[in-house]
Amino acid sequence: MGFNNWNTTACRPEFNEAMVKAIADIFVSRGLKDVGYEYVNIDDCWAEPQRDANGDLVPHRTRFPNGIKAVADYVHSKGLKFGIYTSAGTKTCNGAGGFPGALNNEQRDADLFASWGVDYLKYDNCNNQGVDAQVRYTRMRDALANTGRPITYSICEWGRTGPPRVWEWGKDVGNLWRTTGDISDNWTSMIGKAQANRSLARYAGPGHWNDPDMLEVGNGGMTPAEYRTHFSLWAVMAAPLLIGSDLREVSEDTFTILKNTDVIAVDQDKLGRQATVVSASGGHVVYSKVLANGDRAVALSNETTATATIGTTAAAIGLGGSASYTLKDLWTKSTRKTTGAVSASVPGHGTVLYRVSRGGTSQRYEAEDATSVSGSTVDRNHSGYSGKGFVNTPNATGSYVQFTVNAAQAGRHTLAFDYAHAGTADRPASLSVNGTAAGTVPFAPTGAWSLWRTATAAVSLNAGANTIRLTATGTGGLPNLDYLDTLEVGS
Numbered sequence: 460m461g462f463n464n465w466n467t468t469a470c471r472p473e474f475n476e477a478m479v480k481a482i483a484d485i486f487v488s489r490g491l492k493d494v495g496y497e498y499v500n501i502d503d504c505w506a507e508p509q510r511d512a513n514g515d516l517v518p519h520r521t522r523f524p525n526g527i528k529a530v531a532d533y534v535h536s537k538g539l540k541f542g543i544y545t546s547a548g549t550k551t552c553n554g555a556g557g558f559p560g561a562l563n564n565e566q567r568d569a570d571l572f573a574s575w576g577v578d579y580l581k582y583d584n585c586n587n588q589g590v591d592a593q594v595r596y597t598r599m600r601d602a603l604a605n606t607g608r609p610i611t612y613s614i615c616e617w618g619r620t621g622p623p624r625v626w627e628w629g630k631d632v633g634n635l636w637r638t639t640g641d642i643s644d645n646w647t648s649m650i651g652k653a654q655a656n657r658s659l660a661r662y663a664g665p666g667h668w669n670d671p672d673m674l675e676v677g678n679g680g681m682t683p684a685e686y687r688t689h690f691s692l693w694a695v696m697a698a699p700l701l702i703g704s705d706l707r708e709v710s711e712d713t714f715t716i717l718k719n720t721d722v723i724a725v726d727q728d729k730l731g732r733q734a735t736v737v738s739a740s741g742g743h744v745v746y747s748k749v750l751a752n753g754d755r756a757v758a759l760s761n762e763t764t765a766t767a768t769i770g771t772t773a774a775a776i777g778l779g780g781s782a783s784y785t786l787k788d789l790w791t792k793s794t795r796k797t798t799g800a801v802s803a804s805v806p807g808h809g810t811v812l813y814r815v816s817r818g819g820t821s822q823r824y825e826a827e828d829a830t831s832v833s834g835s836t837v838d839r840n841h842s843g844y845s846g847k848g849f850v851n852t853p854n855a856t857g858s859y860v861q862f863t864v865n866a867a868q869a870g871r872h873t874l875a876f877d878y879a880h881a882g883t884a885d886r887p888a889s890l891s892v893n894g895t896a897a898g899t900v901p902f903a904p905t906g907a908w909s910l911w912r913t914a915t916a917a918v919s920l921n922a923g924a925n926t927i928r929l930t931a932t933g934t935g936g937l938p939n940l941d942y943l944d945t946l947e948v949g950s
């Protein structure tokens with residue numbers, strides 16, 4: 460979370476030291492820092508067109524008369540972080556033919572950035588001389604690592620080259636990667652970025668995010684409803700929230716959107732899962748994002764210009780098996796109960812964003828704390844897991860995981876297993892409760908090892924300790940198991 464000047468100033472003269480310092484001031488004075496905005500980043504056109512006699516980059520003499528380090532120091536003095544920009548090419552993207560880029564100067568430029576106290580690098584793709592993107596971006600990764608300074612690394616390759624595409628290799632190279640070309644401050648551009656980015660959920664996770672580009676909220680080209688849609692969709696997609704408007708000039712409405720802490724909490728949720736699309740038809744799109752506490756953030760998004768009822772169900776978002784649900788509208792802040800419908804009338808270009816919680820008392824049991832068949836491992840190589848990892852059992856009939864769960868009272872409970880597997884066929888398991896058969900859980904494919912889904916089952920539990928065992932009935936074994944949530948349904 461932070462700021463970048465590009466969407467508001469591009470290379471115009473108002474991009475200068477005074478602006479950057481003012482943004483840092485406003486982050487503090489207007490409480491943006493308090494709600495999580497941290498990085499103050501500068502974009503293209505911060506440099507002079509020529510390197511100096513040593514070959515080093517030179518800060519633009521008019522925009523940054525005191526150099527970049529002075530600005531970084533100022534930003535740091537506010538308890539914030541500072542980011543810079545260059546290109547993985549011989550020149551950057553703008554200015555007369557671009558400013559000097561870092562291709563073939565990777566270590567020199569990384570060292571200079573580190574000496575200035577840079578905390579974040581956006582590394583663009585212009586003038587790349589046809590050198591392979593993975594090669595270019597990996598070189599800068601290594602150069603940044605060599606500096607010894609932790610620097611968040613933003614790959615700005617626009618999802619342009621490959622296969623392999625940047626989302627397939629970006630995780631090992633950077634912390635975030637642009638999945639699209641440049642956003643502009645209008646509905647068609649913004650929703651196009653969301654449409655391209657939303658199919659890439661499997662690639663996002665803690666420390667490695669899809670980046671559908673920076674925010675346009677507050678720049679004036681969209682209606683308030685469209686900006687709320689923009690912010691809502693970026694949040695459910697766990698996208699970087701880089702403010703792109705000049706905070707010295709924006710309206711109070713803009714601050715209200717940018718400082719909506721309920722929406723920010725969806726974006727920053729520590730599980731780090733990107734929403735998946737539950738349904739999309741005729742411009743009516745339902746997104747669901749699993750949150751760390753088991754709630755779902757559900758965006759009901761209307762890409763058409765006509766008001767429409769858009770909805771889904773608790774079962775369709777993996778929350779089945781409860782008698783009641785609470786829907787909190789994260790924009791109006793109103794709360795209501797339902798028995799399973801998650802639906803609203805949504806104006807054209809609007810988005811209703813709900814936080815959906817199951818009624819009743821639930822309890823989480825991590826699979827890595829359960830007992831499992833010998834040969835099982837606790838793995839961490841696919842992101843999005845809760846707790847310390849997930850359990851990977853041998854691919855064989857009879858593989859099992861056994862949980863001991865505590866019920867406050869005897870009676871009906873819902874079991875909700877969080878799992879993933881990239882197979883093409885179900886991985887069915889028999890379920891037993893206290894040694895008695897209690898049905899079968901099919902465990903349908905989730906589409907990728909890093910796409911998690913919830914399978915539910917209805918059982919009766921005794922008061923106190925209960926043994927729940929899942930045993931694979933097919934040779935594929937069990938899926939990867941992340942956790943079991945138990946929910947009291949009532950007797």
Ligand code: GLA
Binds near residue numbers: 551552553
């Ligand atoms: C490219 C990037 C933009 C911006 C400009 C600057 O177009 O994708 O985000 O950094 O360059 O020139």
